[in-house]
Amino acid sequence: MLIGVRHAEAADGVFAPDAFLRIEKNGIVTVTIIKSDMGQNIRSGLAMIAAEELEADWSMVRAEQVKPNEKFSDFGTGGSSSVASLWMPMRKAGATAKEMLITAAAKSWNVPATECHAKQGEVLHAASNRRIKYGDLVDAVLRVEAPKNPTLKDPKDFTLIGTKVRNLDTASRVDGSAIYGLDVRVPGMLHAVIARCSTFGGSVKSVDDSAAKAIAGVRFVVPVDSGSSRGIAVIADSTWAALKGRDALQIEWDAGPNAGLSTASIRESLRELAKKPGVSGQRVGDPTIALPEGANQISAAYEAPFVAHATMEPMNCTASVEATRCEIWAPTQSPKSVVDAAAKITGLARSAIQVNTTFLGGGFGRRFETDFIAEALLLSKAAQAPVQVVWTREDDMRHDFYRTMSHHAMQGAVDAKGMLILWKHRVVAPSIMSRVFPGAIHNGMDEAALDAAKNMPYSIPNLEIDFALAQTAVPIGWWRSVYASQNAFAVESFVDELAFAAKRDPVEFRREMLAKNPRMKAVLQLAAEKSDWAKPAPAGRFRGVACSQCFGTRVAEVAEISIDPKTGIRVHRVTVAIDCGTVINPDSVEAQAQSSIVYGLGAALKGEITIANGQVEQGNFDDYPMLRINEMPEVEVHIVKSGEPPSGMGEPVLPPIAPAVANAIFAARKNRIRRLPIRNGDLGTKLL
């Protein structure tokens, strides 16, 4: 990625001081967006940062989705990094343009630039009461040299950043006009549906496609291998004809080597691995220390299941492969990977490949993968026409890259004074990195798999975090907050166990270990205050607390629950305290917090993909249920004021919700939840 082209580019009276920004004579400011919008409203967030420094009039600001090109070639959207990584580049882009516009205006008025200032899309000279709109400076500013080190605003002068502003994309999302991947329509486009082998690693033994080909509208029936699944594609004039064609296929499958795979066998293999030491990821003090008299040592095992992404918009991609060029329209988190896939499949030069990133109907990490991209490219090549590959919900559920199953062996001890003196956490899980970037694995260590397990927010004198690398034939991938989501469940539940063993209040127990982490301490304090932690919960309600620190952001959550003797657990209220550094748009921070709670709570209460005979047993929302509106708790979001640079907001609120709820269940029933999802049968007392 190249940031900051240092010479103004003139093109038909357009001022483009930077690859991120252009201003036209009509005053419209267009901000180039290199991040995919999957609901986090990043397009507006990034535009706000540039507009702040530019002193733009927000009503004149537009966002434009970039196409990978010579200026921007390597980018993706994930790791909660969009704002943090582009904070300075977007500010500099805005500040550069503003300084150049001021210089141009000052020159035309023949006054010193220092006497001028910019506001709301205009340059003003107070002494002579003159003003000129940015659009009217487009010609003059082209003769101005770009400053090398533009002056950035003092944060106390921010007028846009830190406020709720009109979101640039909301209007198109309430009238059906926003274009998602499935909404792409290309002249001559055909529709494809694929029958994939439902056993992982299986293939097609034989196919009888005569009935499928007899269906009106069916054009081609062809085999397809995306690299992660194999099957038979039906390409037709309409989605309906393709679906009917697929139903009519007679396929004999070769189940392949994983036909015996089951959830139980994978769980057992993780439990076996947990018995032996893994590779050390972090060691503090002496984890083999002889415990002093009066110390209380406990151990426990925690387990997390496979879960699916289940984005509302199922996977899909539209591709048009021609002899000398190719174009792709995709809801993707990784346009670079799309170019890579297209270059490999078509053999075309990267410059002949155009990727259009549409809106994403949810991403959550699933849309980093390119299996659905490869399918569209292969089928367009085969059909010699533009093809849209449509996944049904069942395709999506059964051919996901799941959040992996994991096992956590925990040991800890508190001394006679109730202080945590020993902590051991063995993470046993397969590695995503070993598939996508094997070079990142050294001596069996995948650092990413220890997120929120190592570098805990707490000071503990003796600790060891180790990792046992497991293998599985089940495809696994990035799932919102990734390993932090399950590591935090084990960590924060076990901290709660140790607090109980020490006969200490769970908030007080944590707070005492946060002396060296004042930001986390303040966040925990805020969550405790706002949730009325110090006061007894209302009758029949119980509270649990959990913290986590990941993607640079500190979060503490208090969940308030009740357990109905007939219907089981109900989460009423979640108090969230966040320190994510400088807040761009507090309304978006609130939305992302609510979003993480829904996603994390749905998984904690209901999410479990099970495997039998090498196949996923779930298929749709009837057997893989989602959290519904009537189950949604009140979510109160409290933000710590901070002048630190912005950190991640898309994921960090997710990890604490499962342990906060599990800890509230313990408060209610003295029954510890050590496996997810939380089942009514695990609540401690039989339901009526």
Added chain:
Amino acid sequence: MPKFTLSVNGAAREVEADPKTKLLWVLRDNLGLTGTKFGCGISECGACTVHIDGEPMRSCQKTVEFASGKKITTIEGLSTDRSHPLQKAWIDLEVPQCGYCQSGMLMTAAALLQKVPSPSDAQIDQALGDHICRCGTYLRIRKAVHQAAKNGGAK
């Protein structure tokens, strides 16, 4: 293939389709009305909700044959200028995140306000309880329905 005349958003539209084609795919593939979304295909998520003769229905379950001759309203016909009180409230409260489920939410909410001009939280939950949003807009949806109700959402 047989021809059907559909009344969509106040206009007569002729389509040629297999009579068993689900209305969802006719709207999206034949008529280019892509605001109505495909989410599950089994009536579990509500993303494909449209009005048929004023009733909210799942277009993934209704055939073109069934819809023929009936009055169909899609998200594109809720208003032509985002002026429906629900759309205004949705914009004002910044309800959508990814936005994919919102067409269905809006169509069901609009039908609710027709019947219950001032719904309670429980009535909103009941009407929208068989819709799914993965992004977590539920809380803002409730607020926005109340706001639209105050601003004459039943009209």
